[in-house]
Amino acid sequence: MLKPTVGPIIGHTTINHARIFLRGEVQKNTLAYAGIRYRRRGEVLWSPGVFTRLEPAHDMSEVIALNGLCADTVYEYQAGWFKSMHPTPPAEESPLHWPQQIYRFRTRSTQSTRPRAYLTGSCRYLRMTAGIAAAPHLGDRIFASMSRLAELADPPVSALVMTGDQIYVDDLNVFAPDRKLKDILQKYRVAFSQPRIADLMSSLPTYMILDDHEIEDNWPANKSKSDDLLYLNALKAYEIYQASHGPAHELCADGQINKKLDKYWYQIFEGDIEWFVTDSRTRRNLSADDRRILDAEQEQALCTWLINSPARVKFVVTSVVFYPDRKILDGDAWKAFAQQRLRLLETIREHNVKNVIFISGDVHGSLTSRLKHSADADFEVHTIVSSPLCNSKLLPYATQSSFILDQPLARTATGDYQHELTSPVISQDNFAHLVVEAGHIQVNYHDRNGGLLQSTSISLR
Incomplete structure (x- = not known):
């Protein structure tokens, strides 16, 4: 063999x-x-x-x-x-x-209330030309630090959750855009066979969801008529290398994977912690009368889960940042889908759902933030952003000045949704280590060498 x-x-x-x-x-x-x-x-x-x-x-x-x-x-x-x-x-x-x-x-533990830990990250830029990675060690070294942490962590790390841009199909779009399936597949082969990420993923359960660069920057806002074949090929490659080993696939009667796949979003259950991993990229509706970043079926499933799930902690993964909004006007983030975001927030507030944490990447900067409501003292939602795992010199890091922090996220007849940072904005390559304990979530950001950059505690209610 x-x-x-x-x-x-x-x-x-x-x-x-x-x-x-x-x-x-x-x-x-x-x-x-x-x-x-x-x-x-x-x-x-x-x-x-x-x-x-x-x-x-x-x-x-x-x-x-x-x-x-x-x-x-x-x-x-x-x-x-x-x-x-x-x-x-x-x-x-x-x-x-x-x-x-x-x-x-x-395997997972049956002890429902034991402390648990996770690693999260996004945006791994591994520039490739003709299927060959340029300086691949730069895009791979952070995974050695993640492996070292996972080997020593107590409580044990349950999973690695990668929240988007695991590869960049469009990394050379201006000069030599990839459109053919064979070229996109080659990028996945190279990206996932680098020694340090391969070592980490061979031992730590890994969950993935796509963002725009698995297809094209700011997809589908920048879509052209010539992109139809690109889209089909990019999703085929995503299904083979990312969705195939995740829970979106059901099991057949013989215990093996049912290859039929009708959606990319999925849920993860572990003790009193649950995850809802959304597909905030491929089911968008950009029409003016019903703008959606999540399709109606997915929004309904997410709201039903938020209301009915008995989980003590509810993590919601959305590859683009739920909040705070960036100042840039690209129409790509939740800011451009404000009505749907408000519906989700009102669902959480009206049903008094506790301990909802949004997990995101995308912006090439990391932070934690708290959202409150001016007329509802019981409402509180947090966001944890971790990005990038490896940046390009051609792409800027986000800084605190990149975000709109001096005005409410949303205004309603019953009050304002007001947010504040609960950590500095980290402007370098990093990953997040989340430790869920009885009374709080400890969010530890580490640099590419494993050094601790920032630690924030989110109180649970």
């Missing part, structure tokens, strides 16, 4: 289930299969191999689901792929020489 050409990537993981992405290589006149075997740490015997056929339609990649796992348990696994002339996967007893490398991951 051969080592995966991309991956393995640990995706959606629960108390008894884990999804693992891996890729082989295109073969002429022969078939290819991927396989995984696993065991609890400390055991000697491996499980029978779980195998699946690799197809060119999915860029020779596949997601293998492991079921019947034990909660809060560290598992070891081996992953690889091989060529075969047989039209079916090998039998369990077939002799195979597995790659020597052993990876590890941990």
